[in-house]
Amino acid sequence: MRRIYEEGFEQGKLGVLDEVFAPDIVNHTAPEEHRVGVEPVRGLIRMLCTAFPDARVEIEDMVAVGDVVVMRNWYQGTHQGPFMGHEASGRSFRFRQIHWMRFNADGRVIEHWGVRDDVAHLRQLGLID
Template sequence: METTSTTAQAERNKAAMRRVYAEAFDQGRTEVLDELFAPDAVNHTAPPGHRDGIAPLHALVAMLRTAFPDGRTEIEDMAADGDTVVMRNWYAGTHLGPFLGHAPTGRAFRFRQIHWMRFGADGRIAEHWGVRDDVAHLQQLGIIA
């Protein structure tokens, strides 16, 4: 049975996860990353050399906002249990800037993502795992067939 404190913790964590995507990724407000992530956070999905700390997250948001300035996260569902939140969402936008060495195509895209975050005792995000349908994304942009 959930207690009031665990319910409050789950709601706080879900709200923080929503803010990461709505404010940082969708609006480019990267100061939110410094507020919501622990300084030693680990992004297990990022390539080696880009997993540790907040700086790589700032670079990721900047790159995505340049490539897809109208990029928006559409949350489909969220679930929280203890210190963990899982979110199923869509990411949609238009390719209006350089992306992975490719010139803008002007093409719209929409693809599914799943994000899993673990929160530390201080309420900040300590770890992230993500699964994205990168093939669908690149196909919609015309980068791959």
């Protein structure tokens, strides 16, 4: 899980996704048309790394029980590129996330659930009141 966020989401190393995700991963948090497979995650990381190239994940807690790992973290950065149809604002953001992942016997993620404070994120970027 740590590699997904450090190498993937922070460093934009998309090759790590094929190592850590099962090909048929189900991301229960994503919109239905982007829910299954590694390619939607790859697209998400590309978009976020373009919009927030300095984004960092600050892990507060990580707990593993059996085949499940849960992480509580902060996601922070600066809006430096296009995001959801909005040009860069230069604004900084910091908001909480919780991620729950289930791993298969090969150590690859097969399911993900995430809880993000999207309202705080969008407010800090000035995209909503």
